[in-house]
Amino acid sequence: MTSGEQSSANDYVFRTEGLTRRFSGFTAVNSVTLTIPTGGVRTIIGPNGAGKTTFFNLLSGLLPPSEGRIWFKDREITSLLAYQRARLGIARSFQITNIFGHLTVYENVRLAVQAVHDGKANFFLPARRMGDLATQTERVLNDVGLSDAAGARAENLSHGDQRRLEIGLVIASDPPVLLLDEPLAGMSPTETHETVDLIQRISPGRTILLVEHDIDVVMAISTTITVFQTGAVLAIGTPQEIRANEAVQRAYLGELV
Ligand SMILES: Nc1ncnc2c1ncn2[C@@H]1O[C@H](COP(=O)(O)OP(=O)(O)OP(=O)(O)O)[C@@H](O)[C@H]1O
Ligand SMILES: [Mg+2]
Known part of the structure; x- marks a missing residue:
């Protein structure tokens, strides 16, 4: 993912601008402005409670934002309901x-x-x-x-x-766009391996948005990684860039140093 402002509609699946979600005063997603390019495995990582699932819920329409806007390709979808977004080809795991x-x-x-x-x-x-x-x-x-x-x-x-x-x-x-929130949760090593193969098999021709905690898997299969921290984007980059990013190491990936 990049934070570039100049992307044309064909270059990205989602674009958010100042996307914010509060729960009775607590800000779970805090003014996220992000462009998610078309294609590849676009992974979001971050500590528990960083706002990853809430961000997915905002993209898929399960939750309305408190503030901000969302585009899917060239179309603003901020006020579309979940089923209307599903019709556009945005699918999320149930x-x-x-x-x-x-x-x-x-x-x-x-x-x-x-x-x-x-x-x-x-x-x-x-x-x-x-x-x-x-x-x-x-x-x-x-x-x-x-x-x-x-x-x-x-x-x-x-x-x-x-x-x-x-x-x-x-x-x-x-669906051309898939949102998978922790698809490996609770899996044995063998099941994890098979499911990673599966994600890679279904990814050509699609954009996969992934939230995942298994950092070895994340590093192996992600096209780009976006790091969330306390509802905001801390860093974006390739797995190599994220691994080398000092702010990320300090905040989250200390064990990788
Ligand atoms: N419906 C809700 N009502 C109140 N607070 C909520 C609600 N949903 C999420 N939150 C809070 O918002 C914050 C972000 O939650 P979220 O589930 O998005 O985090 P996450 O990054 O997906 O965490 P995890 O890695 O544990 O799944 C948390 O503090 C959570 O308690
Ligand atoms: Mg979550």
């Missing part, structure tokens, strides 16, 4: 509770794909992105590595497989 436990993995993915076919989720996406229902369902299952588990009831999956199914439900609509 909680596991959005998985239908009593249905099979295949049925869960098919329902998510079908929502797109019915025009409920991504009305504005070109039809060529959708394809045939069964083909698209199988493609998603393959992408998330759950083809072999297609017939299993979702509630019987391991935690890691449920998180991958969750990502499958997000990519079912083939």
Whole structure:
């Protein structure tokens, strides 16, 4: 991400200006002006409570800002609701509770794909992105590595497989922009490795916004890293630049020195 002001609409997915969110007097996101370029894995890191999830909620429309403005490509979306932003192709991971436990993995993915076919989720996406229902369902299952588990009831999956199914439900609509908030939380090393592979597999042709605490993973897969601290942007740069940034080391990455 860069803080450049001159980007044209095709260069970025999101642009924020003075974006602020307060919770009864407490400022969780504090006047963030940021441009998030198109493509790549754009990661946000920062200590607990830095405002990362709140920032995601502002981008996806789950929360309205207290102040400031947001653009998606060339369109101002500040006052659009979450479902309207989803229709523009902004998808975010849901909680596991959005998985239908009593249905099979295949049925869960098919329902998510079908929502797109019915025009409920991504009305504005070109039809060529959708394809045939069964083909698209199988493609998603393959992408998330759950083809072999297609017939299993979702509630019987391991935690890691449920998180991958969750990502499958997000990519079912083939969204150009994905927001993933701590997709590796609670995963075993093997599950983490598989999910990192998955994120890399689904990233070409998309922009992935990632919030993640696993710093080794962050350094390995991020195109750029934005460091949040107390609701504001402390630093932006490539993994190498962030690793070398003294303010970041002092505030957050001391263990990397
Ligand atoms: N709905 C809310 N009501 C009141 N305070 C909130 C609310 N949501 C977040 N906060 C507060 O805003 C601050 C930022 O929270 P946020 O969840 O955005 O942090 P985070 O960077 O995602 O942290 P973590 O790494 O722990 O997930 C925290 O102090 C949190 O307690
Ligand atoms: Mg969070």
